[in-house]
Amino acid sequence: MNSLSLSPNLEVWFFIAQKPLFLLEAANGQTANVINGKSIARAIRAEIANEICRMKETIVKSPGLAIVLVGGRRDSRTFIRVKLKACEEVGITTYVEEFPEECTEDEVLRVVSRLNNNPSVNGIIVQLPLPQHVDEERIVNFVSPEKDVDGFHPLNMGNLAMKGREPLFIPCAPKGCIELLLRSGVEIMGKRAVVVGRSKIVGLPTSLLLQRHHATVSTVHSFTKNPEQITSEADIVIADVGIPNLIRGSWLKPGAVVVDMGTNQVQDPGVDQGFCITGDVCYEEAIKVVSAITPVPGGAGPVTIAMLLSNTLDSAKRAFEFI
Amino acid sequence: MNSLSLSPNLEVWFFIAQKPLFLLEAANGQTANVINGKSIARAIRAEIANEICRMKETIVKSPGLAIVLVGGRRDSRTFIRVKLKACEEVGITTYVEEFPEECTEDEVLRVVSRLNNNPSVNGIIVQLPLPQHVDEERIVNFVSPEKDVDGFHPLNMGNLAMKGREPLFIPCAPKGCIELLLRSGVEIMGKRAVVVGRSKIVGLPTSLLLQRHHATVSTVHSFTKNPEQITSEADIVIADVGIPNLIRGSWLKPGAVVVDMGTNQVQDPGVDQGFCITGDVCYEEAIKVVSAITPVPGGAGPVTIAMLLSNTLDSAKRAFEFI
Structure with a gap:
């Protein structure tokens, strides 16, 4: 492969297509750890499958x-x-x-x-x-x-917001985001977290959940005057904006951890389906700055689905009084 | 009065006892505007009393x-x-x-x-x-x-948190806080707000409500590593900690607006009842820095009570279908 014959962007995409994601780190000469959502989701699904086997065997x-x-x-x-x-x-x-x-x-x-x-x-x-x-x-x-395994009912959302209360279900994307952080060894307590976006199914409950884990949370949104400056103070950045590549390298503190919840379709005549999926964070710039980041696709998405399975299992355990 | 014969603190207390609160500003030679919660609450109560009169006259x-x-x-x-x-x-x-x-x-x-x-x-x-x-x-x-005129039911709290939803009731203290800001001509949209404290009845819903008004909100709490630095970046500071005088002048950005929701009993042998009520903000230091501040007592407290009346009136209007 002659990298000189390709534009920087195409080069990266070509590169991604050729190598397993977890190799990006070394190959790019960066220190950023790519958080492999696929493999974390696989581990969670295996745990869930085991529990369901045990349930079937025990209570049919x-x-x-x-x-x-x-x-x-x-x-x-x-x-x-x-x-x-x-x-x-x-x-x-x-x-x-x-x-x-x-x-x-x-x-x-x-x-x-x-x-x-x-x-x-x-x-x-x-x-x-x-x-x-x-x-x-x-x-x-x-x-x-x-x-309510999606966790979208206001009763569950209210109990998520209120200290000392326990919601029956936590929305899947925010729950997955925390799971990604914890399983990657990222400490949340006492850390400064910025959530970019405040949608009622991702950004807002993610802010609430990070706060439950004792992060100091700031929420940045379309009315924020200096989003770049605030985001650049964060140890943990969660992106839920829906604008491809909005968050540039300059928005990020060196060593920060980034979870990119964005899934944006971007036209790409170079692929069969005519589009590719990108996140809200400019990945190529971010990996040069941060200590860990989720890719899109293959980051938050698979873990979100795994959390839906987890919520459904939890609900069944409660209903069947299966411990 | 010979101010030299009194310690600085005693002097201030003596001074408060002698003068109406709204005169503090000029008398101290400061530019801070003292937000008079008592008079704002009085105006709100008058509006409510009028509405209730109209209700009685119209539908008995x-x-x-x-x-x-x-x-x-x-x-x-x-x-x-x-x-x-x-x-x-x-x-x-x-x-x-x-x-x-x-x-x-x-x-x-x-x-x-x-x-x-x-x-x-x-x-x-x-x-x-x-x-x-x-x-x-x-x-x-x-x-x-x-x-639920206190707004403490998780269903109302969830609808307060979720963009695009409308809670039936907003908790009285947070609703009063916003009322104090709006009636004092403080713009909230796009401003940086820091809420110090995250109690489920004051701090948390105040954060949610400020966000509904499009402030960029950060929540500071006991696990926050550098509360002073974060608070000093805020245009609007809301204090709900329960620690007298925790927030010092050095925590505040020049020109910030402060709403002090704290009501702490502090021993004071100099008064009949043996204690006085102070806020979470060191008032004497803050008025030298900020552009506006609520005193304690006489700030957030009276407006909180007025909001309980307002919520009860709203509830009756809904129940009686009285417009």
Whole structure:
């Protein structure tokens, strides 16, 4: 490979395609540790599969997860396929309830009600976004908090926020983010953390969860006047913005740890599907500055899915009183 | 008065005793604006009283607030007395449910249930703290979210945290804090705010609420390594620590705005009752640095009570469908 014949960006992409991710570090001559989300997720899935085996052997029961899909969005179908496959692999029984785009809110509520009352279903997820004419808040609030494995019910969110309370479920992406940090040996307590973004399903609950782990948390968002300066003071940076490569190397403190929760489709005529997935952090610049970083893809994504399995298992254990 | 004959501290206290608070500014030769919580609260109470008059005239109904008190704590009795008096003055009907210290959890739950179902009661507050043998979480969660005028129910807290959601009630102290800022002409959007403390009834919801107003919020707490440095970067500082005079002048950026939510009893043999009430901020040092500050007492406290009245009125308006 003659690197001179390629632009710097293409070179990196080519490089990623050729080498396993964990080798990036040495090959780039950087000290950054690439946090391998795929392998961490694999380890978590193995632990979950073991627990489900033990459950089946002991009480002849297994966890069940129901997914409610309204409308035919292609990205939603892809996400659901990934979740179903992950469930199957660890031994979680799945149920899919599909509605056409033009269904009514009441039809969805009736099915959620049935799932709430079905003892074989331990977790219910309503795939978001819903079509405009269906009230997301009403549907999400209608999911039983005891089966809210996405952790999006305001009751679970409130208990996540409140010191001394325990939510039944923590949203999967934030829970996965902490898991990535802990399993990579990153200390959270007393560290300065900046969460860039404050979405109600990722950024906000991640801030709350980091605070529960005793980090000093600042939240940076579109109204923040000097996001670069604030972010550059952080020991831990969590990105949840939805803007590819927003966070440049200059935003990061040398030695910081970065978890990139962004998954942005960026046009790329060089690949078959016409786009590639990139994060919110400019990876090529960041690895020259930070001490550890998650790649996109292969970082936060797989661990988020693993947390959905973990929440479903926890819910089943509670319902079946299986310790 | 010969100031040379007094120690600096005594001098200040003597001075406070002699002059109305709003004169402090000029008399000290400082530019700090003393945010007069008493007068802001008075204005809010007048608005509420007007609305209740209009309600009585229009639909011949008035808001009702029930207070549940368990045990005989003297401070709880004082707080309740203040709340009852404030209700009476604006035309809110009050109900007090008192239990002896040794009552059972079920007895309290039964009364809360009765209040939940009583259409004359629009707001229910359970005076905290409860005796050790009564499960606070269970009681607070049992209050109907539609009557939770303290805003402590996790459902309301979750909806406060989540962007795009609207809680039925915002906790009184945080709501009062924002009211103090807005009525003093302090812009919140885009400003850097530091909340010192993360209690579930003051610090945490204040952080969430400031974020809803688009401040860039950092939360500082006992695990924070450099609280002084972080606090000194803030345009707005909210103190909720419970340690008298913790926040010194050196913690504050020149021109910052400070809301002191602390109410600490400090021994003072010089006064009749043997103690005085001080905040978490060293007021004498702060007024030399900041552009505006709330005193303690007479700052956040009166506005917190006014917000309880406001929440109760809002609840009654919703229940009676009175616009």
